[in-house]
Structure formats: C-alpha cells, structure tokens
Amino acid sequence: VDEGKLKKRKKKRDKANKKAKVKPALLNEEEADDIITVDSTLVTIPVSVYSRGGLYVPNLKQADFKIFEDNVEHDIAYFGTTDKPFTVVLLIDTSPSTAYSINQIRDAAMVFVDELKPQDRVMVISFDSGIRTLTKATNDRKKIKKAIDKADFGGGTSLYDAVEYTLEKRLRKVPGKKAIVLFTDGVDTTSRGADYLENIAEVEESDVTIYPIYYNTYRQMVRRDVSNNPMGRGRTYGNVVGTRAKDYALGRQYLLELSGSTGGRIFLP
Secondary structure, three states: OOHHHHHHHHHHHHHHHHHOOOOOOOOOOHHHHOOOEEEOOOOOOOOOOOOOOOOOOOOOOOOOOOOEEEOEEEEEOOOOOOOOOOOEEEEEEOHHHHHHHHHHHHHHHHHHHHOOOOOOOOEEEEEEEEEEEEEOOOOOOHHHHHHHHHHHOOOOOHHHHHHHHHHHHHOOOOOEEEEEEEEEOOOOOOOOOOOOHHHHHHHOOEEEEEEEEOOOOOOHHHHHHHHHHOOOOHHHHHOOOOOOOOHHHHHHHHHHHHHHHHOOEEOOO
C-alpha cells in the first residue's frame, strides 16, 4: 500500500477528530483544573437489510441491532429509518465505454426518479474525463429529467475523481439522509486527484449510501474494436489500459466495495 496515501488518509481522519473535539465552557481556574478533554466522534453507519432471497426487510428497530468493533460492543446513540426525505445524487458515467448504453442509462435514471417520494431531492452529475453538475439538488421533476437528458458521452473516464467530488464538494454539507446512485461499468482511465483506495477509505467514513447500477460494457467494446480493426482482431483493444478484461474485473470489485462499505447494494440494470 502506498505510504503517501496512508498518510493522506490519516490526515483526513485527524482533521475530522479535531473538529469533533469537546471544548469545555469558560470556567474559573479551580474548575478548569478538573476538566478532562475527550476526543469523541459520532460515526454514522448506513444499513440496508435483505432476506436471503434478496427482498428488502422493513420495520426493523434499534433492538434488532448490535454493533461490535474488535469484539467490543458499542452503544447505538441514535437509530433512524428511511422514511425521512433523501438527497440523492444520480452520478452518470458518460465515457466512451458507456456510449452504447447511454439511452438505457437515461431511461433507468428516469424510472428511478419516478419511484422517489415528492419530498426527496435529486442532483444529477455526469462524468467522462471531466465532471459536470447538470442540476443542483431539487425536487422539481421536470428539472431533474431535463438534466438527465443532457447527459451525453465524451472522452475518458474520471470515475474516482467523480466519486470524490460528489462526496466532498456536493454532499458533505448536505443534512439528512444521502445516497449516490452510480450508473457505470466501474472502469477508470483518467482520474488524477483520487484513486480506488482513497475512494473506499472516504466512503467508509462518510454517511452516504452508494448503490451502483453495473453496466458490463466489455463485450460491446471488444466488438467495436474488432469491427474497427478487422485484421487485428482486438489486439489494440486488449493492450490499452482501461479496456482489458482485468480492468473490468477490477471495476466490478471496486463497485462491490463501494456498496458494501456504505450499506448499499450493487444492481444490474
């Protein structure tokens, strides 16, 4: 593991702990001598429960849960359910590999919006090599669907950068329940400011649930390469980073970790 990445991760945690530090009120000198300062961080753990058959299990209560860390039980300070309004980010991959699926992705996003409650707010963000916020958080369904229609493909895939941007720049200060619905094949090619490990560490410390909608575009891309290079039979495609079978395997594993680390679940379209 890159030592520099670990230091960066530790710095983020230290910064969060510093913000959570308990500060005593101004007292006289005698009382101040008896003050004990404690670092205390409230950790939010999003949870979704499903039966073995994959059905969602509703109406669970705080008494149904216990939390352990290193075999030590921790108190549950607060327990809330999903009947409160959501702020949901539709994070849409518009890179070249998803070009064949863009209409399907748009349709799936539209259907998802129709299933939300009227008070739920939606933000639409698309990404290829760049990241674009197509609409800020709103419950205006016309604005949301218009933004989804604007999602169009370009070059490159800055998936890791897009996840970090959404967490830090768009959702960090948003109150209440938050989720990201991520439409992608999981393959990153052009991120510069973030990587796989940083994303996983960050989502583990966030209070955002992530639901990836996984599009396996590998076969489509191979067919495209063979048609463009009839004599090469996919040789160019098989050697390009971000288009190899192992890159797709890594992408799927990344999406499984994103969802598993946040109490979400990966879905096929």
